[in-house]
Amino acid sequence: MDIQEQIKAYIGSQPEPKRSDMQTLHHLILEIMPACKLWFLDGKNSENKTVANPNIGYGFYTIKYADGKTREFYQIGISANKTGISVYILGIDDKTYLAKTYGKEIGNASVTGYCIKFKALKDIHIETLLAAIRYGFEAQNQNN
Known part of the structure; x- marks a missing residue:
């Protein structure tokens, strides 16, 4: 099964x-x-x-560890969890940025250093979430 089929099956398995x-x-x-x-x-x-919960990732960046090793990983990820959906925005240096910038505007969601967690899309302001996702892609593309 290729990645597209795995993603389709994963999404399709959700209630x-x-x-x-x-x-x-x-x-x-x-x-x-x-692309x-x-x-x-x-x-x-x-x-x-x-x-961990299965997750879908988009884009890629290189994680640099303290010991000098590197690893490719996705920039943006989404995952179903017990109470809703988590959106991961990785590779942002300032771990307070998401909460400070989007926390008050996003609606009923928990915003941490790299994760925006909510029960359903109807509970949040989707444009604010998309702005955070765009920022995640742009921030990493500037750093690579």
Whole structure:
């Protein structure tokens, strides 16, 4: 199964309304970055043990670790969780930026250094979320 098929199956496995919200987010992110690299991480480690929720990733950047090692990873990620949806915006140096810039305007969501978590799209201001996603892509593209 290729990545597109894995993404489709993952979104399709979600209960409504989460399924529709995930599908909408997937399409909106692809409108922002139509040619970006797609990722699908099933949440399992090398022993096939579940260690995280599966997630869909968009774009790529190079993570630089303190020991000098590097690793490619996605810039933006979405994942279904028990209570809703998480949107990950990775690679932003200022860990207070998302909360300071988008926290008050986004609506009913939890905003941390790299994650925006909400129950459903109807609970948030979608344009604010999309602005945060655009910022995530732009910030990383300037750093690479």
